[in-house]
Amino acid sequence: MTTTSSPGTFYGRGFAEFYDRYGTGWTRDFAPLLAQWLSGRPGAEERLVLDLACGTGVSAQILLRAGWDVIGLDISAGMLANAAHRLAQDVETGRVVLQQAEMTTFVLDRQVRACVALEGALNHLLSEEALEQCFARVAAVLPVGGTFVFDLYEPHHFRGWHNIGVTDEPDAVIVKRGVWDEERGIGMLRFSGLFDDGSGPIRVDQTVTSRAYGADVLNALLSKAGLDPEPYPAEVPACACGRSRSGSCRTVYAATKAA
Ligand SMILES: C[S@@+](CC[C@H](N)C(=O)[O-])C[C@H]1O[C@@H](n2cnc3c(N)ncnc32)[C@H](O)[C@@H]1O
CATH class of the missing domain: 3.40.50.150 (Vaccinia Virus protein VP39)
Known part of the structure; x- marks a missing residue:
């Protein structure tokens, strides 16, 4: 690739x-x-x-x-x-x-x-x-x-990445934490926790980067x-x-x- x-x-x-x-x-x-x-x-x-x-x-x-x-x-x-x-x-x-x-x-x-x-x-x-x-x-x-x-x-949206967020649902407990660099206009958001897609809990550990x-x-x-x-x-x-x-x-x- x-x-x-x-x-x-x-x-x-x-x-x-x-x-x-x-x-x-x-x-x-x-x-x-x-x-x-x-x-x-x-x-x-x-x-x-x-x-x-x-x-x-x-x-x-x-x-x-x-x-x-x-x-x-x-x-x-x-x-x-x-x-x-x-x-x-x-x-x-x-x-x-x-x-x-x-x-x-x-x-x-x-x-x-x-x-x-x-x-x-x-x-x-x-x-x-x-x-x-x-x-x-x-x-x-x-x-x-x-x-x-x-x-x-x-x-305006990415500034929200500074907050810690939690998705706490019957099928998911995921913590979101991130950082937004206002000067460079770049940020990262990490999702970590567990999600049940119907076949059992699966680990979620993902960092997304955006500009x-x-x-x-x-x-x-x-x-x-x-x-x-x-x-x-x-x-x-x-x-x-x-x-x-x-x-x-x-x-x-x-x-x-x-x-
Ligand atoms: C926020 S999701 C949006 C998915 C979809 N367009 C939607 O509306 O739900 C971003 C998507 O971009 C894809 N992606 C990220 N970087 C990419 C790249 N360089 N080339 C192709 N796909 C990419 C990711 O795999 C992901 O599926």
Whole structure:
């Protein structure tokens, strides 16, 4: 597997199961709205979408129900195993293809009409160089007029990483502790504890690393890759972290592949 100077965060199996149960709330709320918006875009009669860093397949399932065929790409075998289970029927019929790859270097064997990357997945890229590589790969698989949509967490959200949090549920006892470096815009969050996925308790021990980027930097990098930034005009649900109802936790970006 190819790696880059700025690799993402690689989610292990125990964390994948826990994430699927407790970390996908915003994606569940946002993906139906996004699917509807994408379906109204020019050229959407060709309904093939790349779900970049697709995780456990929650958004892929929603896009499938909205009539899109999906390529789900992720670096994590644990997340993809969960997605394969969720999407088994659609994998069987060929409506979903799951691909294990790094989002800064991936190659597809066909073009897609749209690409999405949800739940702060791109915050896991820790350098502008890595984002630039990722955007170049996205631009390479979109036709002119194709759409790219992603959300990024903002510093307001990451400041919450300084707090210690505990998920204490019948099937999970997980402690979250982290650190956010305001000056560098980089933080780490560690999840540790036990989660019962139905087959017995499994150990969760995962550190995720993320970086925040300003809109100016993002829009310049998109333009450099040949992706014209535009305001995302549709509804964006509140962040599931509960720190903000005003949208200051995350920004949704949209861009169109330029001629
Ligand atoms: C916060 S999860 C989001 C998953 C999914 N998009 C969702 O909405 O639930 C971030 C995902 O990014 C994936 N990831 C992190 N770094 C990556 C990289 N460099 N290349 C591909 N996937 C990566 C992780 O494995 C994980 O599945």
